[in-house]
Amino acid sequence: MPNLLARGLNAAAWVAALTxxxxxxxxxxxxxxxxxxxxxxxxxxxxxxxGYTGLLSLGHAAFFGIGAYASxxxxxxxxxxxxxxxxxxxxxxxxxxxxxxxxxxxxxxxYFVLVTISFAGVVSLVAVNWMExxxxxxxxxxxxxxxxxxxxxxxxxxxxxxxxxxxxxAYGICRRLVYSRIGRAFVALRExxxxxxxxxxxxTRYLVLATVISAAMAGAAGSLYAHYTRFVSPEVFLFSYxxxxxxxxxxxxxxxxxxxxVGALLFTALPEALREAxxxxxxxxxxxxxxxxxxxxxxxxxxxxxxxxxxxx
Amino acid sequence: xxxxxxxxxxxxxxGGTYALLGIGLTLIFGLMHVVNxxxxxxxxxxxxxxxxxxxxxxxPFFLGLALAILGGGLLGAAGERxxxxxxxxxxxxxxxxxxxxxxxxxxxxxxxxWGGVAKSIPHPFPTAPIVLGPVSVAPLRLFVMAAVxxxxxxxxxxxxxxxxGTAMRATxxxxxxxxxxxxxxxxxxxxxxALGSSLAAAAGALLGPxxxxxxxxxxxxxxxxxxxxxxxxxxxxAGAALGGLLLGVAEELGAGYVSSGYRDAVxxxxxxxxxxxxxxxxxxxxERVG
Numbered sequence: 001m002p003n004l005l006a007r008g009l010n011a012a013a014w015v016a017a018l019t020x021x022x023x024x025x026x027x028x029x030x031x032x033x034x035x036x037x038x039x040x041x042x043x044x045x046x047x048x049x050x051g052y053t054g055l056l057s058l059g060h061a062a063f064f065g066i067g068a069y070a071s072x073x074x075x076x077x078x079x080x081x082x083x084x085x086x087x088x089x090x091x092x093x094x095x096x097x098x099x100x101x102x103x104x105x106x107x108x109x110x111y112f113v114l115v116t117i118s119f120a121g122v123v124s125l126v127a128v129n130w131m132e133x134x135x136x137x138x139x140x141x142x143x144x145x146x147x148x149x150x151x152x153x154x155x156x157x158x159x160x161x162x163x164x165x166x167x168x169x170a171y172g173i174c175r176r177l178v179y180s181r182i183g184r185a186f187v188a189l190r191e192x193x194x195x196x197x198x199x200x201x202x203x204t205r206y207l208v209l210a211t212v213i214s215a216a217m218a219g220a221a222g223s224l225y226a227h228y229t230r231f232v233s234p235e236v237f238l239f240s241y242x243x244x245x246x247x248x249x250x251x252x253x254x255x256x257x258x259x260x261x262v263g264a265l266l267f268t269a270l271p272e273a274l275r276e277a278x279x280x281x282x283x284x285x286x287x288x289x290x291x292x293x294x295x296x297x298x299x300x301x302x303x304x305x306x307x308x309x310x311x312x313x
Numbered sequence: 314x315x316x317x318x319x320x321x322x323x324x325x326x327x328g329g330t331y332a333l334l335g336i337g338l339t340l341i342f343g344l345m346h347v348v349n350x351x352x353x354x355x356x357x358x359x360x361x362x363x364x365x366x367x368x369x370x371x372x373p374f375f376l377g378l379a380l381a382i383l384g385g386g387l388l389g390a391a392g393e394r395x396x397x398x399x400x401x402x403x404x405x406x407x408x409x410x411x412x413x414x415x416x417x418x419x420x421x422x423x424x425x426x427w428g429g430v431a432k433s434i435p436h437p438f439p440t441a442p443i444v445l446g447p448v449s450v451a452p453l454r455l456f457v458m459a460a461v462x463x464x465x466x467x468x469x470x471x472x473x474x475x476x477x478g479t480a481m482r483a484t485x486x487x488x489x490x491x492x493x494x495x496x497x498x499x500x501x502x503x504x505x506x507a508l509g510s511s512l513a514a515a516a517g518a519l520l521g522p523x524x525x526x527x528x529x530x531x532x533x534x535x536x537x538x539x540x541x542x543x544x545x546x547x548x549x550x551a552g553a554a555l556g557g558l559l560l561g562v563a564e565e566l567g568a569g570y571v572s573s574g575y576r577d578a579v580x581x582x583x584x585x586x587x588x589x590x591x592x593x594x595x596x597x598x599x600e601r602v603g
Contacts, residue, residue: 056406056409103585103589104588106589107588107592109405110342110346110348110405110409111588111592113348113409114539114543114584114588115584115585115588115589117536117539117581117584118536118540118580118581118582118584118585119581119585121536121577121578121580121581122578122581122582122585125574125575125577125578125581128574129572129574129575239532243413243417246410246413250410281421281424281425282421282425284417284421285417285418285421285422285425287417288413288414288415288416288417288418288421289414289418290414291410291411291413291414291417292396292410292411292414292415292418295400295407295410295411295414296399296400296411299407
């Protein structure tokens, strides 16, 4: 019976996701959903590290920003088509993930966190100061809208389906990975690295792999963001983006496949719903308070809490 | 040559406050193993409390500074008691998320109370710089340097020469044994966090009158405190003091001779390089073998 319920919910979610642009009256709400989709990709990518390998990257905004800048610069300066820029963003972000993984994974725990933050700090300062390349704090306006095979995807509806497709792909990759030998190695490393090593799991190799995949996904989200909002500035490196991703993953349920999706939807929609009711300073303040409350009362996140609640009934 | 001396002097003033921030964080991160992202917010708090005391209440300058330091300590104690004590024994990630939450709450709370416009703190020192041979320095900066030295010396004496300091060191060396010896370890945790926070508040109170006070000033302060702690080695008091001075001078030289845009990159690069090549800090003694 619960299996049937889960399947029903799953199907309903798919139908809703596929048809929503046709019955949602307000285009602004569609915009919120597109942003939720971009954040879902980011949350999925962060969850791969934080949820499955147990590594907390607080420099994730750097991979997002590298993807956004790579894609925007290639489109603006070299007139690359969207698909090629997107691919380059993925590759470049993945490559920086490899670099950071190779460097930072000599360390674990708090030190890994600090190296990732510092990396993001340096990249952000480069984006502000390298005027010739990045146009500095003014940013890069006029990034072309995405287009595939000569077909422009400039409308909100088209952008929605593009983001949905990439998010679904990211989800599929995470799912395949988690249920594979590699995913089991990730979890083994999270639970007990020494024990995992004793049965032949090469810790650093798997963790670097996880960092590369995670960074590449974040780069994909960055490329989508650049072409959808048509503007990139050093703000993409803001630490608050990383914090938002962390909140989404932790509140949704780290180490679950659905958790980041639930977290991304909730924490993109919630601030928008509150927008009319309260001033934005109060909103961000509430965000911080909510993070503390989640740690205290829902330490494993919403999705595991719901699953446990259903199992009890 | 004169420019170099001037940079060194400015770097020492700046580095002194980094040292205060770093010593505060080395107690909290190095000894208590709390990755405290809210540390910079206590720095901001110190600056705003000084502003409130001086500009709004008209309290004398030195009393205002003392009040700010005390306020930082009290809020630190409350934060530890309410947010961190229930989570003792949880993983370092869990407490880190809580400090991130606290950081967001405090920063936006300050934004709500004071608004986003930067404030300047009045001070009683003459503005004409004192010329010392080839370099010149504002009297306020000289006072800040002296106050920093006094605070560092005070904190050092507190930790190394008093029964309370002995209890602190004992608690973080071996929690269970310390508790068996009759030390109230819960109280020690609260007091250590309060001491660390009040040092951050002191740094903010002292730098506030030199620069401007604004709600997000703590972000960089947190990261600089982390670089100082890592430079000096976790929990290493003297290392944090030296590391702070070194970072201040390095930033000042970097800004003067390389590019002022990359001033803040110095701290980040230090974190990365030190963690990669000397993870126990620059000043760690040679590791004992066996």
